Amino acid sequence: MSALVLTSISLAISQPKFNLYPDSIRIEMTDIQALVVVEMREYRKDSLLLRNFPTHLGQLLEHIKVGYSPEVFGKGPMRIEVDETPEGVKEVKLKQVPFGQKQVLSLSAQQNAITQMTITAEKGIIELLPPGWEMYVITPRYKAKIYAADLAGLENIAKQDFSAIVSSLGSEKRVKELGRSSIESVYVLRNSEISERTINYTFPGDQISLTAQAGVGLFRDKFFPELSVRLGTQFRDRFRRENFRASLTYNFMFFAERAPEGGFTTNVNSFLSGTYEINFNRGNGAARWSGLGAGVLLRRSGDYFTGNTAKFFVTHHVAGNRVQLVPEFYLTNDFKSFAFGMTLRYQF
Numbered sequence: 085m086s087a088l089v090l091t092s093i094s095l096a097i098s099q100p101k102f103n104l105y106p107d108s109i110r111i112e113m114t115d116i117q118a119l120v121v122v123e124m125r126e127y128r129k130d131s132l133l134l135r136n137f138p139t140h141l142g143q144l145l146e147h148i149k150v151g152y153s154p155e156v157f158g159k160g161p162m163r164i165e166v167d168e169t170p171e172g173v174k175e176v177k178l179k180q181v182p183f184g185q186k187q188v189l190s191l192s193a194q195q196n197a198i199t200q201m202t203i204t205a206e207k208g209i210i211e212l213l214p215p216g217w218e219m220y221v222i223t224p225r226y227k228a229k230i231y232a233a234d235l236a237g238l239e240n241i242a243k244q245d246f247s248a249i250v251s252s253l254g255s256e257k258r259v260k261e262l263g264r265s266s267i268e269s270v271y272v273l274r275n276s277e278i279s280e281r282t283i284n285y286t287f288p289g290d291q292i293s294l295t296a297q298a299g300v301g302l303f304r305d306k307f308f309p310e311l312s313v314r315l316g317t318q319f320r321d322r323f324r325r326e327n328f329r330a331s332l333t334y335n336f337m338f339f340a341e342r343a344p345e346g347g348f349t350t351n352v353n354s355f356l357s358g359t360y361e362i363n364f365n366r367g368n369g370a371a372r373w374s375g376l377g378a379g380v381l382l383r384r385s386g387d388y389f390t391g392n393t394a395k396f397f398v399t400h401h402v403a404g405n406r407v408q409l410v411p412e413f414y415l416t417n418d419f420k421s422f423a424f425g426m427t428l429r430y431q432f
Contacts, residue, residue, distance in 0.1 A: 162217050248277060267285060334356050
Protein backbone atom coordinates (compact mmCIF):
# COMPACT_ATOMS: atom_id res chain seq x y z
CA MET A 85 0.00 0.00 0.00
CA SER A 86 1.29 3.44 -0.85
CA ALA A 87 2.24 5.72 1.99
CA LEU A 88 0.10 8.80 2.46
CA VAL A 89 1.70 12.24 2.72
CA LEU A 90 -0.09 15.55 3.26
CA THR A 91 1.98 18.00 1.26
CA SER A 92 0.25 21.39 1.39
CA ILE A 93 -2.30 23.49 3.21
CA SER A 94 -4.40 26.25 1.66
CA LEU A 95 -2.97 29.78 1.59
CA ALA A 96 -6.13 30.83 3.40
CA ILE A 97 -4.68 29.20 6.51
CA SER A 98 -1.10 30.45 6.29
CA GLN A 99 0.21 32.93 3.74
CA PRO A 100 3.97 33.11 3.22
CA LYS A 101 5.54 36.39 4.19
CA PHE A 102 7.61 36.45 1.03
CA ASN A 103 6.96 34.86 -2.36
CA LEU A 104 9.51 35.43 -5.12
CA TYR A 105 7.17 33.87 -7.72
CA PRO A 106 3.67 35.23 -6.98
CA ASP A 107 1.93 34.53 -10.33
CA SER A 108 0.80 30.89 -10.45
CA ILE A 109 -0.55 29.03 -13.50
CA ARG A 110 -1.58 25.43 -12.83
CA ILE A 111 -2.22 23.30 -15.94
CA GLU A 112 -3.95 19.91 -15.64
CA MET A 113 -3.83 17.78 -18.82
CA THR A 114 -6.47 15.12 -18.22
CA ASP A 115 -6.03 13.29 -21.51
CA ILE A 116 -2.37 12.47 -20.80
CA GLN A 117 -2.64 12.35 -16.97
CA ALA A 118 -0.06 15.07 -16.45
CA LEU A 119 0.32 18.26 -14.44
CA VAL A 120 2.37 21.46 -14.79
CA VAL A 121 2.52 24.28 -12.24
CA VAL A 122 4.42 27.37 -13.39
CA GLU A 123 5.06 30.14 -10.87
CA MET A 124 6.46 33.38 -12.25
CA ARG A 125 7.87 36.64 -10.93
CA GLU A 126 5.79 38.74 -13.34
CA TYR A 127 3.57 36.91 -15.80
CA ARG A 128 2.57 40.14 -17.54
CA LYS A 129 6.17 40.71 -18.66
CA ASP A 130 7.05 37.06 -19.30
CA SER A 131 3.97 35.52 -20.91
CA LEU A 132 6.20 34.32 -23.76
CA LEU A 133 7.94 32.00 -21.28
CA LEU A 134 4.66 30.16 -20.72
CA ARG A 135 3.93 29.92 -24.45
CA ASN A 136 7.38 28.43 -25.07
CA PHE A 137 7.43 26.23 -21.97
CA PRO A 138 6.65 22.90 -23.75
CA THR A 139 9.46 23.55 -26.25
CA HIS A 140 11.89 24.34 -23.45
CA LEU A 141 10.82 21.21 -21.58
CA GLY A 142 11.51 19.14 -24.68
CA GLN A 143 15.03 20.57 -24.89
CA LEU A 144 15.68 19.71 -21.24
CA LEU A 145 14.47 16.14 -21.76
CA GLU A 146 16.83 15.77 -24.73
CA HIS A 147 19.74 16.84 -22.53
CA ILE A 148 18.70 14.27 -19.93
CA LYS A 149 18.43 11.42 -22.45
CA VAL A 150 21.89 12.25 -23.81
CA GLY A 151 23.47 12.54 -20.36
CA TYR A 152 22.09 9.36 -18.78
CA SER A 153 22.19 5.74 -19.93
CA PRO A 154 18.88 4.12 -21.00
CA GLU A 155 19.06 1.69 -18.04
CA VAL A 156 18.46 4.60 -15.65
CA PHE A 157 15.01 5.26 -17.09
CA GLY A 158 13.79 1.75 -16.30
CA LYS A 159 14.29 2.05 -12.54
CA GLY A 160 10.83 3.39 -11.80
CA PRO A 161 9.68 6.86 -10.71
CA MET A 162 12.43 9.49 -10.99
CA ARG A 163 12.93 13.00 -9.70
CA ILE A 164 14.59 15.53 -12.00
CA GLU A 165 15.92 18.87 -10.77
CA VAL A 166 17.00 21.66 -13.11
CA ASP A 167 18.79 24.80 -11.94
CA GLU A 168 19.26 27.55 -14.54
CA THR A 169 21.73 30.04 -13.11
CA PRO A 170 22.43 33.42 -14.71
CA GLU A 171 25.92 34.79 -15.16
CA GLY A 172 27.54 36.08 -12.00
CA VAL A 173 25.23 34.29 -9.54
CA LYS A 174 26.88 31.82 -7.19
CA GLU A 175 25.59 28.27 -7.64
CA VAL A 176 25.64 26.92 -4.12
CA LYS A 177 25.30 23.29 -5.19
CA LEU A 178 28.54 23.42 -7.19
CA LYS A 179 30.29 25.99 -4.97
CA GLN A 180 31.59 28.01 -7.87
CA VAL A 181 30.77 31.11 -9.88
CA PRO A 182 29.74 29.95 -13.36
CA PHE A 183 30.54 31.91 -16.50
CA GLY A 184 27.54 32.66 -18.66
CA GLN A 185 24.16 30.94 -18.57
CA LYS A 186 24.39 27.53 -16.95
CA GLN A 187 22.00 24.62 -16.53
CA VAL A 188 22.55 22.16 -13.72
CA LEU A 189 20.53 18.95 -14.21
CA SER A 190 20.32 16.12 -11.70
CA LEU A 191 18.32 12.91 -11.94
CA SER A 192 17.73 10.55 -9.02
CA ALA A 193 15.50 7.59 -8.29
CA GLN A 194 12.70 8.29 -5.82
CA GLN A 195 13.29 6.26 -2.69
CA ASN A 196 10.09 4.75 -1.26
CA ALA A 197 7.91 6.38 -3.93
CA ILE A 198 4.73 7.68 -2.32
CA THR A 199 1.30 8.96 -3.22
CA GLN A 200 1.05 12.71 -2.70
CA MET A 201 -2.19 14.22 -1.46
CA THR A 202 -2.94 17.95 -1.40
CA ILE A 203 -5.64 19.17 0.99
CA THR A 204 -7.22 22.58 1.53
CA ALA A 205 -9.40 23.65 4.44
CA GLU A 206 -12.25 24.72 2.14
CA LYS A 207 -12.39 21.88 -0.41
CA GLY A 208 -10.73 18.90 1.24
CA ILE A 209 -8.69 16.68 -1.09
CA ILE A 210 -7.98 18.56 -4.32
CA GLU A 211 -5.10 16.52 -5.71
CA LEU A 212 -3.98 12.89 -5.52
CA LEU A 213 -0.81 12.00 -7.41
CA PRO A 214 0.36 8.36 -7.49
CA PRO A 215 4.11 7.69 -7.73
CA GLY A 216 5.42 9.08 -11.00
CA TRP A 217 8.11 11.17 -12.64
CA GLU A 218 8.56 14.60 -11.09
CA MET A 219 10.56 17.44 -12.57
CA TYR A 220 11.44 20.69 -10.82
CA VAL A 221 12.82 23.66 -12.76
CA ILE A 222 14.00 26.86 -11.10
CA THR A 223 15.26 29.99 -12.86
CA PRO A 224 15.55 33.65 -11.86
CA ARG A 225 12.24 34.42 -13.65
CA TYR A 226 10.09 31.37 -12.89
CA LYS A 227 9.97 27.97 -11.28
CA ALA A 228 7.96 24.96 -12.38
CA LYS A 229 6.80 21.58 -11.14
CA ILE A 230 6.02 18.95 -13.77
CA TYR A 231 4.40 15.58 -13.08
CA ALA A 232 3.71 12.61 -15.34
CA ALA A 233 3.42 8.85 -14.89
CA ASP A 234 6.67 8.14 -16.74
CA LEU A 235 9.26 9.63 -19.09
CA ALA A 236 6.91 9.20 -22.05
CA GLY A 237 4.36 11.30 -20.17
CA LEU A 238 6.90 14.11 -19.76
CA GLU A 239 7.63 13.90 -23.49
CA ASN A 240 3.88 14.20 -24.18
CA ILE A 241 3.80 17.44 -22.16
CA ALA A 242 6.58 18.77 -24.41
CA LYS A 243 4.24 18.22 -27.39
CA GLN A 244 1.41 20.28 -25.89
CA ASP A 245 0.45 23.80 -26.98
CA PHE A 246 -0.09 26.39 -24.22
CA SER A 247 -1.09 29.18 -26.62
CA ALA A 248 -4.76 28.93 -25.60
CA ILE A 249 -3.82 29.62 -21.98
CA VAL A 250 -1.69 32.63 -22.92
CA SER A 251 -4.57 33.99 -25.03
CA SER A 252 -7.04 33.39 -22.21
CA LEU A 253 -4.93 35.26 -19.67
CA GLY A 254 -4.19 37.98 -22.20
CA SER A 255 -7.91 38.66 -22.62
CA GLU A 256 -8.31 39.34 -18.88
CA LYS A 257 -8.49 43.05 -18.09
CA ARG A 258 -7.21 42.43 -14.56
CA VAL A 259 -4.05 40.78 -15.91
CA LYS A 260 -3.22 43.96 -17.82
CA GLU A 261 -3.73 46.07 -14.69
CA LEU A 262 -2.36 43.81 -11.96
CA GLY A 263 -0.59 46.43 -9.91
CA ARG A 264 0.35 44.74 -6.64
CA SER A 265 -2.05 41.82 -7.19
CA SER A 266 -0.90 38.37 -8.28
CA ILE A 267 -2.50 35.67 -10.43
CA GLU A 268 -3.68 32.30 -9.12
CA SER A 269 -5.12 30.33 -12.02
CA VAL A 270 -6.04 26.73 -12.81
CA TYR A 271 -6.54 25.46 -16.37
CA VAL A 272 -7.77 22.02 -17.43
CA LEU A 273 -6.68 21.06 -20.96
CA ARG A 274 -7.85 18.32 -23.31
CA ASN A 275 -6.02 18.05 -26.62
CA SER A 276 -4.46 21.48 -25.93
CA GLU A 277 -7.94 23.05 -25.66
CA ILE A 278 -9.28 24.63 -22.47
CA SER A 279 -12.14 22.65 -20.93
CA GLU A 280 -12.19 24.44 -17.56
CA ARG A 281 -10.51 27.45 -16.04
CA THR A 282 -10.42 29.35 -12.76
CA ILE A 283 -8.64 32.69 -12.34
CA ASN A 284 -8.28 34.43 -9.00
CA TYR A 285 -6.35 37.53 -8.03
CA THR A 286 -4.62 37.87 -4.68
CA PHE A 287 -3.86 41.24 -3.14
CA PRO A 288 -1.00 41.40 -0.61
CA GLY A 289 -2.12 41.91 2.96
CA ASP A 290 -1.50 45.50 4.04
CA GLN A 291 -1.65 46.12 7.77
CA ILE A 292 -2.84 48.72 10.27
CA SER A 293 -1.18 48.59 13.67
CA LEU A 294 -1.41 50.31 17.04
CA THR A 295 1.71 49.90 19.17
CA ALA A 296 3.28 51.31 22.31
CA GLN A 297 6.91 52.37 22.67
CA ALA A 298 9.11 53.20 25.64
CA GLY A 299 12.60 54.62 25.65
CA VAL A 300 15.15 57.04 26.92
CA GLY A 301 16.23 60.26 25.24
CA LEU A 302 18.75 63.08 25.38
CA PHE A 303 17.77 66.70 24.72
CA ARG A 304 20.70 69.11 24.92
CA ASP A 305 22.25 68.01 28.24
CA LYS A 306 19.09 66.52 29.75
CA PHE A 307 18.22 62.83 29.87
CA PHE A 308 14.54 61.90 29.99
CA PRO A 309 12.29 58.81 29.80
CA GLU A 310 9.74 58.71 27.01
CA LEU A 311 6.48 56.91 26.26
CA SER A 312 4.86 56.84 22.81
CA VAL A 313 1.72 55.58 21.11
CA ARG A 314 2.07 54.80 17.40
CA LEU A 315 -0.65 54.30 14.76
CA GLY A 316 0.81 52.92 11.55
CA THR A 317 -0.06 51.52 8.14
CA GLN A 318 2.25 49.03 6.43
CA PHE A 319 2.18 48.20 2.73
CA ARG A 320 3.50 45.11 0.96
CA ASP A 321 4.58 44.72 -2.66
CA ARG A 322 3.28 41.98 -4.95
CA PHE A 323 5.89 39.58 -3.55
CA ARG A 324 4.23 39.99 -0.11
CA ARG A 325 7.40 41.65 1.05
CA GLU A 326 7.12 44.52 3.54
CA ASN A 327 7.75 47.54 1.34
CA PHE A 328 7.07 50.85 3.08
CA ARG A 329 5.04 52.20 5.97
CA ALA A 330 3.71 55.46 7.35
CA SER A 331 2.78 56.27 10.93
CA LEU A 332 1.58 58.90 13.38
CA THR A 333 3.24 58.95 16.80
CA TYR A 334 2.24 60.85 19.93
CA ASN A 335 5.09 60.84 22.42
CA PHE A 336 5.49 62.10 25.99
CA MET A 337 8.87 63.42 27.18
CA PHE A 338 9.21 63.39 30.99
CA PHE A 339 11.74 65.92 32.32
CA ALA A 340 12.42 65.66 36.07
CA GLU A 341 13.69 68.74 37.96
CA ARG A 342 14.59 69.15 41.62
CA ALA A 343 12.08 71.50 43.29
CA PRO A 344 13.36 74.38 45.49
CA GLU A 345 11.36 73.10 48.45
CA GLY A 346 12.74 69.60 47.99
CA GLY A 347 11.69 66.61 45.99
CA PHE A 348 11.19 66.56 42.24
CA THR A 349 8.74 67.97 39.74
CA THR A 350 8.02 66.46 36.34
CA ASN A 351 7.52 68.54 33.21
CA VAL A 352 5.74 66.68 30.41
CA ASN A 353 6.22 67.84 26.81
CA SER A 354 4.43 66.14 23.92
CA PHE A 355 4.99 65.98 20.17
CA LEU A 356 2.75 64.68 17.39
CA SER A 357 4.93 63.29 14.60
CA GLY A 358 4.56 61.69 11.19
CA THR A 359 7.06 59.15 9.83
CA TYR A 360 7.68 57.54 6.44
CA GLU A 361 9.93 54.45 6.40
CA ILE A 362 11.24 52.10 3.72
CA ASN A 363 12.32 48.47 4.05
CA PHE A 364 15.86 48.40 2.65
CA ASN A 365 16.04 44.61 2.69
CA ARG A 366 14.92 43.57 -0.80
CA GLY A 367 15.43 39.88 -0.07
CA ASN A 368 13.43 37.44 2.00
CA GLY A 369 15.02 38.10 5.40
CA ALA A 370 13.87 40.32 8.24
CA ALA A 371 12.85 43.86 7.31
CA ARG A 372 15.40 46.65 7.75
CA TRP A 373 13.45 49.86 8.28
CA SER A 374 14.86 53.37 7.98
CA GLY A 375 13.02 56.62 7.34
CA LEU A 376 12.40 60.30 7.92
CA GLY A 377 9.90 62.13 10.08
CA ALA A 378 8.75 65.49 11.38
CA GLY A 379 6.71 66.59 14.37
CA VAL A 380 5.24 69.62 16.14
CA LEU A 381 5.08 70.43 19.86
CA LEU A 382 1.51 70.19 21.19
CA ARG A 383 2.09 70.34 24.93
CA ARG A 384 4.77 72.46 26.60
CA SER A 385 5.88 72.39 30.23
CA GLY A 386 8.96 73.99 31.75
CA ASP A 387 11.48 76.08 29.84
CA TYR A 388 12.86 73.38 27.54
CA PHE A 389 10.97 74.69 24.52
CA THR A 390 9.75 78.23 23.82
CA GLY A 391 7.28 79.47 21.24
CA ASN A 392 6.44 77.40 18.20
CA THR A 393 8.58 74.27 18.08
CA ALA A 394 9.12 71.57 15.48
CA LYS A 395 11.47 68.63 15.16
CA PHE A 396 12.89 66.60 12.30
CA PHE A 397 14.37 63.15 12.74
CA VAL A 398 15.85 60.07 11.11
CA THR A 399 14.72 56.58 12.16
CA HIS A 400 16.78 53.42 12.04
CA HIS A 401 15.66 50.07 13.45
CA VAL A 402 18.10 47.61 14.99
CA ALA A 403 17.94 44.38 17.02
CA GLY A 404 15.15 42.66 15.11
CA ASN A 405 13.22 45.90 14.50
CA ARG A 406 12.12 46.14 18.13
CA VAL A 407 14.75 48.76 18.96
CA GLN A 408 14.76 52.12 17.21
CA LEU A 409 17.57 54.69 17.23
CA VAL A 410 16.34 58.21 16.41
CA PRO A 411 18.62 61.27 15.98
CA GLU A 412 16.40 64.38 16.37
CA PHE A 413 16.85 68.00 15.31
CA TYR A 414 14.70 70.58 17.13
CA LEU A 415 13.75 74.10 15.98
CA THR A 416 12.32 76.04 18.93
CA ASN A 417 11.76 79.68 19.95
CA ASP A 418 9.48 80.19 16.93
CA PHE A 419 11.90 78.11 14.83
CA LYS A 420 14.83 80.49 15.54
CA SER A 421 16.89 78.24 17.83
CA PHE A 422 18.40 74.86 17.05
CA ALA A 423 18.94 71.95 19.45
CA PHE A 424 20.05 68.36 18.97
CA GLY A 425 18.59 65.28 20.62
CA MET A 426 18.72 61.49 20.47
CA THR A 427 16.19 58.85 21.48
CA LEU A 428 16.48 55.09 21.90
CA ARG A 429 13.06 53.37 21.81
CA TYR A 430 11.78 49.86 22.33
CA GLN A 431 8.55 48.82 20.60
CA PHE A 432 6.25 46.40 22.41
